[in-house]
Every structure is written in structure tokens, then in C-alpha cells.
Amino acid sequence: MSQAMTTPATQRRRERRFGMFSLLVLAVMLGVFASSTRGERATFILNDARGQLFELPDLVLPVVPTVILLSAVVAGIAARQFTRGFGSRAVVIVGVVALLFVIAFLTWAAAGGQLSVVGLLRGSLARATPIAFGAMAGVLCERAGVINIAIEGQFLAGAFTAAVVSSIAGDPWVGLIGGISAGVLVAFMLAGLSIRFQADQIVVGVVLIVFATGVTSFLNTQVLSGNPQLNSPTRFPAISVPVLSEIPLIGPVLFRQSLLVFGMIAAVIVLQYGLFQTRWGLRLRSVGEHPLAADTVGIHVLATRYKAVLLGGVFAGIGGSWWTLDAVGQFSREMTGGRGFIALAAMLVGRYSPVGAFGAALIFGFSDQLATSLQLLRVPVPSDLLLTAPYLVTIVVVAGLIGRLRVPAADGKPYVKQ
Amino acid sequence: MSDDHEPEGNPPGPEGDDADERGRTAGDVLLDDEELARAEIEAAAERAADAKSIGLEASFGERFIAAITGTGVIVTLLAFVSALVIGAFIIAFSEDSVREALGYLFAQPGDAFRAAWDAVSSAYLALLQGSVGGATQLSETFVTATPLILTGLAVAVPLRAGLFNIGAEGQFVAGGMLAGLIGFSLTGLPMAVHLPLALVAGLLAGGLYGWIPGILKARTGAHEVISTIMLNNIALLVSGYLISTTLFRRPDRTDPISKSVEASARFPRLIPWEPGLRVNTSLLVAIVLAIVIFWLVERSTRGFELNAVGLNASAATAAGMNPGRTIVLAMTVGGAMAGAGGAAVILGLQHRLTIGFSAGIGFSGITVALLGRGRIGGTVAAGVLIGALQVGGRNMQAQTGTSLELALVIQALIIVFIAAPGLVRAIFRIKADDLATGQVAKGWGA
Secondary structure: OHHHHOOHHHHHHHHHHHHHHHHHHHHHHHHHHOOOOOOOEEEEEOOOOOOOOOOOOOEEEEHHHHHHHHHHHHHHHHHHHHOOOOHHHHHHHHHHHHHHHHHHHHHHHOEOOEEEHHHHHHHHHHHHHHHHHHHHHHHHHHHOOOOOOOHHHHHHHHHHHHHHHHHHHOOHHHHHHHHHHHHHHHHHHHHHHHHHOOOOHHHHHHHHHHHHHHHHHHHHHHHHOOOHHHHOOOOOOEEEOOOHHHOOOHHHHHHEEEHHHHHHHHHHHHHHHHHHHOHHHHHHHHHHHOHHHHHHOOOOHHHHHHHHHHHHHHHHHHHHHHHHHHHOOOOOOOOOOOHHHHHHHHHHHOOOOHHHHHHHHHHHHHHHHHHHHHHHHOOOOOHHHHHOHHHHHHHHHHHHHOOOOOOOOOOOOOOOOO | OOOOOOOOOOOHHHHHHHHHHHHHHHOOOOHHHHHHHHHHHHHHHHHHHHHHHOOOOOOHHHHHHHHHHOHHHHHHHHHHHHHHHHHHHHHHHHOHHHHHHHHOOOOOHHHHHHHHHHHHHHHHHHHHHHHHOOHHHHHHHHHHHHHHHHHHHHHHHHHHOOOOOOOHHHHHHHHHHHHHHHHHHOOOOOHHHHHHHHHHHHHHHHHHHHHHHHHHHHHHOOOHHHHHHHHHHHHHHHHHHHHOOOOOEOOOOOOOEEOOOOHHHOOOEOOOOOOOOOOEOHHHHHHHHHHHHHHHHHHOHHHHHHHHHHHOHHHHHHOOOOHHHHHHHHHHHHHHHHHHHHHHHHHHHHOOOEOOOOOOHHHHHHHHHHHOOOOHHHHHHHHHHHHHHHHHHHHHHHHHOOOOHHHHHHHHHHHHHHHOHHHHHHHHOOOOOOOOOOOOOOOOOO
């Protein structure tokens, strides 16, 4: 839609802005990475230690020539951005530049050491899981016209309840149901306050986060710390899909994951189809775009919004359970560490579509995992500064490269039946 | 259109006429509608009466009484009561003795209730005593309230322009860091130079850190909620890194703790002859800044533009105002207030920087501003109230073992009830029609 509206002049200005971005990337690549003295070769390990059909050779790259080659490609792209431009593919090309930058960065970081590509990608997908679940909760709510900032609160409530219920029942499935119920409970508060009582939805969202943080931290110190048997949940085991998980590189990354990861991918596909190809999705989106029109044709606006927010609570609850039932296996205070906000950003970056949000979640998961992987490589950048990467990426993406969002027209506006 | 019950939307006069007309035409069709119309007319008349009593021609005294007895204050009080009641349930159910007694509830129901009553009453008594029970406690309340007032203002000013500044935490950190740096790296200056310099450094750093989301919003439309949350995380991580560098760290320590602020950059205590009273002159700074902000928001031309943009950005644009500039101004001023809060804590209380010195004071600013309904005076009062709640919460934890986080829960509940006046109305069956709605911030699209 932006293509149709942009004039050639603004298009050229945009291309030039992207060109400046490419030049900046180029400067960092040549100035920092190519002049590195950390080591001559970077080794990328492509095999998984748990075995596969056949072994791949390690990828050994000479650092400086690789970086210079990548820089040359970026320079070429920048030149074309400043002259002819890439037209409708301009945004994709920015992504390509970013990708080349990441490869150059990894080459530099792994110089004189080894980096497990399987571990990096596998960890990225795993860390993207809660973010994607949270983002889908956001997509469902906001497509139906209710702003959901409270994803972080839903995560915490879900993580806490899943841990306790799974510990008592000794079964991760029961724990997952507990986590889902907690997510739905917070969603119910959000729905009630914003749909029924028409409170300001952003305020309600922030308050629900404070509330969930307070209650879970309170119960954690008050109850869990004295009763450790309540905080030792049974976790979901990792699942290896037969045959497929034996494919080198792809297998361990995609098919040797925990159940929640597979569930997330399935949910993304189902939700993308449901939202955009079914009657249910059309109705849900219509109450978020033009509730009056939807009401006129007989759609129950408030009921549809309630259902959307509660279904979002299911997804956010699963996302929260990821911490205690999959990744960490124990609840601790504020353990979600702001990932709910990242999920919110992923939803915006993905432009309110499940697949787009999933893509954004992958980027965030990758930068999350990268910070961890790089600590092992002893990169001369303090880990605190590395950890700021996902947040900086979010700001840059939200502010600059994607431009203004097309928000569902009735997002955040309570509907009063006329 | 005539069905619009939104109390703040239309001026009372025209709506009253509207309802009148409706009553006449629709009355022939349906009895229910007639009933509705009459109620509407009565409500409009009540609103008109209220508007007159607190209108511009009313004297200060009249307005003050109207504010005290007005429904807004009633909602705030009821919100407090409801939050404390729910908090009581949480205390009761998290207490071991209560849960044990619940196990044999039907055999001896009195036990459970007695245990619950004991737990709740002792916790709340400790809360009250810890906040206002003596001179030391009052001093602590004001010490805690000082940065809360400032971070509350940091949220309240952008709120008036329709912006939701969640970034007070990061701005607080930025202000505290630079104020601390100036405080310990410059030596040999007289206090009359050093202290104001460090304070202004804090204001500037916070203002700059608030300017970033402001300019991003004005130029690119990046939503301030997202960018401020991200900037919070960045500020916390970067400050953690900086404190462990040689620039900040104490030379004789390996753990991340900064050098001490010079005596010439510390806020002197208000009552220096009583060693237990930590209340210091940063409280006066907070009050002066609040007065300046009051003038800026409520009396100045810029403040008029700020309110106009907050109420209706497109109308403000049509009237020749520049919403972009107002957004940047609101965020920068807000950030400066949070920065002053950071300076107040570092120069007045802690005298050194540690990792996580912000301790959620910026986030509490959100509670304070919403509790004060975005008004400047209300925010100051709310800051003192929340300060008392937090100090009392610490005493509660020490005396009864009820964890401090309960204060956080109660804070959240208070805002829930304030943000959704309809909820309070439904619980207490208040029929007042003119309870202010909770609509203070704007959605993504704004």
C-alpha cells in the first residue's frame, strides 16, 4: 500500500536514507572488522554433537578476505541505492545489507575461535518461541481493536502458574494448562477493564504488568521460597522427529526442539490462515477496523473482542510457560526480563500478521542468542553492551526502516453500542 | 450521537437540549426510551450545576471544596479502599497459619478467620506505623517521596500532551549517572557551585534521554511506549557497564560500586541536628520544580499548546500549533524531571552509584502520575502517598514478614480502580454520571 502512495521524490529520498544506512554498515565493516587482529581464521562448526546422517566439514573462513568481500557487496548495493535504486525491492535489500553485516560480524567474532552454527540457530528458534507466542497474543487482540501491552504480565503469570501446577501434578501438560489459565485470567482482566469498563487500554496494560509482577514476586518470596517442592516443575522433553532430525544443519535446528517450539510454528500457520482466509478471521478483523459497520451487519462486536482477547491469553500463557516448562525449569522473580515488550515490538514490526510477527521474533531470538553465544567467544565487547543489541534493533526498526504503521482503525477505542 | 454518554465529550448545555428533543420524539414509540431520556436530562442538569460550581468564575476556596468533595476524590478514596481489601485477601491466603486453618475450615471456621484477621491487621498496622508513626518514619516517607514526585511529574507532563512516558526509569538512570559523575569527579568546588552544577547535569542528562523518544515520535512516528521501554533497558545495561569501568568504579573495590560523591555536591539535610532524620533539601528542589512545572503546564502558552495537543492533535494543528514541537518539549521536560529525580537520589541519599540504583522508582512514577490524574498538584500529593506506602511496606516486611512486593500489588490495584471508574461505580453502585473516565493516554495511532 505504501508503494502506491509514495511519489518518486519520496521514494528517492527513502532510497538515499537506506543508502546512508548501507554506508554506515560499510564503515563499521571496514573500520572495525577488517582491521581486526583477533585471529586469521574463523571456524564455523556445522555439525551437531548428537549425531546426524553424515558429517559436514567445518567451515573455515579467512577473516580479512571474507570481510572485504562482503564489504564490496555492500558497497555495490550502496552505489545502486544512491543512483538507480531498487524500486519495490528497497526494503528487502536493506534486509540483505543487515544479513551481510551479521555474517561479517560473526566472522570477526569467531576469528581465532569456533562458533557452533547449529547451536546459534537452534537457540535462536527456541528463544523466538515465547516472543512469537506473545506477538500472536498481541496480533489477536489488536486486530480485534484492543491494545494489549500486558503481554509481559501474561508471561509472568503463565510462567509462575505453570511452574507451580507442573510441580504439583508432576506433568508438564497439566502445567501447560495451568499456564494457559493464568494467561487467560490476565486477558480476562484486560478484556473486562477495557471492553466492559472502557478504561484506557495502555494504562490497563501497564497496570496489569505491575500487578502480575507484584503478585508473582510476592508469592515467590512468600510461598515458593519456603516450599521448594512447589517450584520444581516437570519440563517438556526435547523431541527429535525421526529421520528429519538427522539431516545435517537443518535437522537439529528445525526438528530437534521442544514441543512448544513445534506448537509455536503450528500456531503461526493456523493463525495466519484463520485470520486472513476464514470467516472467523474476517469478523475478528472487522470489529477492529470498523466496529459500527460490523455491528450493523450483525456481528457481536463486544463478544468478538472478548473472544479474541481471551484466545490471545491462551497464546500468551503458553509463551509464559516456555520459561518454566522448557527453558529454565524454575520460576524466579521477573524471569521474563522484558520479553513481553519485545513481543510487542515483534508484533508491530511484523505489521499485525502472525507470519510477519514470527519473522520479527526470529530476529529478536537471534540477537538474544547471539549475545549469549558471543560471551563464550570472549569478544572484546562487554556483555552488558552486547545485550543492548535487541533493544537497539527494535528502536531502529520501529523508528526508521519500516516507516509508519497501518494500525487497525479502531485499535484502542472502546465500542459503545449506538 | 445523542446517545453519547461520555461525560467529558460534549459541553453540558447542547447535550441537554439534545436529550430533551429525543425525549419528545422517541417517547411516542417506546416507554423505555422515554425513561432513558428523562434520566439523561436530569444527568445533564446535574452536570450543568456541577460545571457552574467549579467553573472559572468560582473562587479558589469554592474550587478547593469542590475538588475535595468531588466525585474524582471519592473514586480515588474508594480505589484505595478496594485495593487494600484485595491486598488483605492476598496477605491472608499467603500466610501459612491461615492456609493451615483453612485445612480444617469446616471443623473450626473461627480459627481461619482469626488467623486471617491477625495476619491482615498486623500487616496493615505495621504499614501505617512505618509510614507516619513518628518523626523518623515521616522523614523516611518524604525521603522516599522526593524522587517519586519527580518521576511522577516526568510521566504527568507528557501525559498532558497525550503521550505515555514509560521511560522515566531510564531517564532517572541517565540523570543519576551524570549527576553522580559530576558529583565525584570535580573536587575543590564550593557547594554553591558544585551542587547546582551536579543537579543541572542530572536535569540535562534526563532531558536528553527523554528528548530521544520525543524526536523519534515527532519525526518518524515511532511509538513512545516502545522506544521508551527499549531505552529503559539500554540505560540499565549501559549504566551497569559504566559503573564497572575505571571512570566510575571505586579504585579500592572490585565489585561495581562508584566513587563517593564529594561533600560539596551532597544535598544538606533539612534537620542536621537529628542524626536519624534523612530528609534533605532535595525535597525543596522537588517542590520548586513542581511549581515551575505547574506554571509551565497550567499557565504558560507552551502549556496551553501542550494541553491542546493532548486533547486533540488535529484540532491543535488546525489552530496553527505544531504538535511535533510540543511532543518533543513534553518528553524533554518529562525526562528532565526524571533526571532530577535521579540526581536527588544520588546527591541526596545514596551518595554513590550502584547497579540498579533506580530500583523501579521510574516505574512507580507511572503510578504516581496516574494516581494524580495527570494534574501537577495531584501528582505531588500522590508522590507523598505512594512514598508512605513504600516506606510502610518496608516496615511491614521487617515486622510481620509480609513481603514488600505487596506494596506493588496495592499500587497496581489502585490504578486499576482509578483507570476504570466504571468498575468502582459498579462495585459501590454510585450513580454519579460525571466520574471522569480513565482515558488519559492515546492509542498507537495517535
